[in-house]
Amino acid sequence: MDVSEAIEKRYSVRGYKDKPVEDEKLDLVLKAAQLAPTGVNSQAFKVYVIDTKKHREELLAVYPQEWLVEAPYVLAVVSRANHAWTRPWDAKNINEIDATIVMDHMILQATELELGTCYIAAFLERPLIKLLNLDAEYHPVLITPLGYPDAKPRETGRKPIIELVERI
Incomplete structure (x- = not known):
């Protein structure tokens, strides 16, 4: 599968098989x-691999959807803002941009390996900070389940490219 195929095949998986993910794929x-x-x-991030069987209740406190804990793992990307690059002209720290790129790379790789994922930003931060035992230097940016899909893609419309792109 090439990158274009992975981009087209990727969808937000909201159901997972009770099947372990091989260590090689992880x-x-x-x-x-x-x-x-x-x-x-700067690589001012960490990825946490959370075993859903060991941390089921804690994960449901983070994001209360049963399909999250059907997958064998939840991946959490956390950033270290104080170690990320900051643009000198406007003081914009790009730690969350970096963390999102990290998640995107993992999700596209997972898609190529026929694993399912789902970007989740709408989680409760405090329970995740507690679960991961994060100090004040780190903050969670995104999570995703990781496992074998057991749900079909939902129909999602896309705006025409003409509405999304400006050529100047």
Whole structure:
């Protein structure tokens, strides 16, 4: 599968098989995080691999949807803002942009490996901070379940490209 196919095949999976993810596949997904570009290569992030069987109740406190814990893992990307690049002309810190790129790389790699994921930003931060035992230096940006899909894609409309792109 090439990148274009992975982009087209990726969908928000909201149902997972009770099937473990092979270590080799998990390692490839995590390697994609390591290779993701970040501002000035700061790599001011961490990825947490959370075992859903061990942390079921804590994860449901973070995001109360049963399908989240059907997957064998939940991946959490957290950032270290104080170590990320900040644009000198307007003081914009790009830690959340970097963390999103990291998640995107992992999700596209997972898609190529026929694993399902779902971007989740609408989670409760405090329970996740507690679960991960994060100190004040780190803050969670995104989570995703990771496992074998057991749900079909939902129909999602896309705006015409003419509405999304301006050529100047």
